[in-house]
Amino acid sequence: MRKNIVAGNWKMNNSLQEGLTLAKDLQSALNGKTLNCEVVICPPFIHLAHIAGEVRTIGLGAQNCADKVSGAYTGEVSAAMVASTGAQYVILGHSERRAYYAETNDILKEKVLLALANELTPIFCIGEVLSEREAGIQNQVVESQICEGLFDLSAEDFGKIVLAYEPVWAIGTGKTASPEQAQEMHAFIRKTVAGKYGAQVADETSILYGGSCNAGNAKELFSNPDVDGGLIGGASLAVDKFMPIVEAF
Ligand code: PGA
Numbered sequence: 462m463r464k465n466i467v468a469g470n471w472k473m474n475n476s477l478q479e480g481l482t483l484a485k486d487l488q489s490a491l492n493g494k495t496l497n498c499e500v501v502i503c504p505p506f507i508h509l510a511h512i513a514g515e516v517r518t519i520g521l522g523a524q525n526c527a528d529k530v531s532g533a534y535t536g537e538v539s540a541a542m543v544a545s546t547g548a549q550y551v552i553l554g555h556s557e558r559r560a561y562y563a564e565t566n567d568i569l570k571e572k573v574l575l576a577l578a579n580e581l582t583p584i585f586c587i588g589e590v591l592s593e594r595e596a597g598i599q600n601q602v603v604e605s606q607i608c609e610g611l612f613d614l615s616a617e618d619f620g621k622i623v624l625a626y627e628p629v630w631a632i633g634t635g636k637t638a639s640p641e642q643a644q645e646m647h648a649f650i651r652k653t654v655a656g657k658y659g660a661q662v663a664d665e666t667s668i669l670y671g672g673s674c675n676a677g678n679a680k681e682l683f684s685n686p687d688v689d690g691g692l693i694g695g696a697s698l699a700v701d702k703f704m705p706i707v708e709a710f
Contacts, residue, residue: 462665463664463665463666463667463689464498464499464623464667464689464690465497465498465499465667465683465689465690465710466498466499466500466501466520466623466667466669466689466690466691467498467499467500467501467690467691467693467703467706467707467709467710468500468501468502468503468520468522468550468552468584468625468669468690468691468692468693468697469500469501469502469503469693469694469697469698469703470503470524470552470555470671470692470693470694470697471483471502471503471504471505471524471697471698472524472557472694473505474505474698475504475505475508475698477507477508477511480504480505480508480511480512481508481511481512481515483698483699483700484502484504484508484512484515484516484519485515486700487500487502487516487519487700487703487704488515488516488517488518488519490700490704491518491519491704491707492518494708496707496708496710497710498690498707498710499520500518500519500520500707501519501520501521501522501549501550501584502516502519502520502521502522502697503521503522503523503524503550503552503584504521504524505524506523506524506525506538506543509521509523509543509546509547509548510546510547513546513547513548520549520550521546521547521548521549521550522548522549522550522551522552522581522582522584523538523543523548523550523551523552523581524551524552524555525538525551525552525553525555525558525572526538526539526540526542526543526551526553526572526575526576526581527539527540527572527575528568528569528571528572528575529571529575530575539575540572540575540576540578540579540581541575541579543576543579543581544579544580544581548581549580549581549582550581550582550583550584550623551572551576551581551582551583551584552583552584552586552625552692553569553572553573553576553583553584553585553586554566554569554572554585554586554587554606554610555586555627556586556588556590556627556629556632557632560629566605566606566609566610567609569585569610570609570610570611570613573585573610573611573614573622577614577618577621582621582622582623583621583622583623584623584624584625584669584692585610585611585622585623585624585625586624586625586627586671586692587603587606587607587610587624587625587626587627587650588602588603588606588626588627588628588629588632588671588672589602589603589628589629589630590629590630591629591630594628594630599628599646600646600649603626603646603649603650603653604649604653607624607650607653607654608653608657612657616658616659616662619654619657619658619662619666620658620662620665620666622666623666623667623668623669624650624654624666624667624668624669625668625669625670625671625692626643626646626647626650626668626669626670626671627670627671627672627692628642628646628672629672630672631671631672631673632671632672632673632694633673633694633695634672634673635673636672636673637672637673637674637675637678637682638670638672638682640678640681640682640684640685640688643670643682643685643688644685644686644687644688647668647670647685647687647688648686648687650668650687651663651664651666651668651687654666667689667690668687668688668689669688669689669690669691669692670682670683670688670690670691670692671691671692671693671694673695674691674692674693674696674706675693675695675696675702675706676696676702676705676706676709679691679705679706679709680709683709683710690710691706693706
């Protein structure tokens, strides 16, 4: 059975103190609740070890990791370092990393392998930009991101991947994909995975939606058969905005 996951991507927000408070407040809000999804937060690197000590039922993830094992790579943080904080997840291939830090599918392939080698679950992001959707080539774009970034993996390793479909035109713009657009793309992604690894692996792959997901639209988005949760940016920065999304399942 595939997991439902609601993951908060804090991006470059919150001081350490603010982040600790947010994590503690979220944990308090979740205490005693029975949920139909796993809750994950992805704070900046330097918060991870501190927050790991504060959360009990919340999964913890990084927003990135290096494509190298270790050594003279000033400013980089390795997958092993991320894992050593107690984190279990790592977001890879977010469109902001692809666009602003020139992360290619070839680089991401290395990051995925290192994440898996360190027993981190990659949340691998895919999605088209507006001009690609307007040109009607969104399926080809997403398919090539999946093929080039992930399809060298064995079926066993692919089974450890969480996918996040994030149409770039919907990220931070307040413009959400309609539930129909999300379902259509998620079904296409699952079909693409099934074509490579078979129906069972595809059926067990969690595919999250991301892009201006909020308390008002989460329920409708998550009610689609192929939408298994969300990767939440802006609305993950306040407990009262994030909790209704978590509870939308
Ligand atoms: P958003 O970001 O919810 O603020 O649109 C989502 C993401 O980039 O993961």
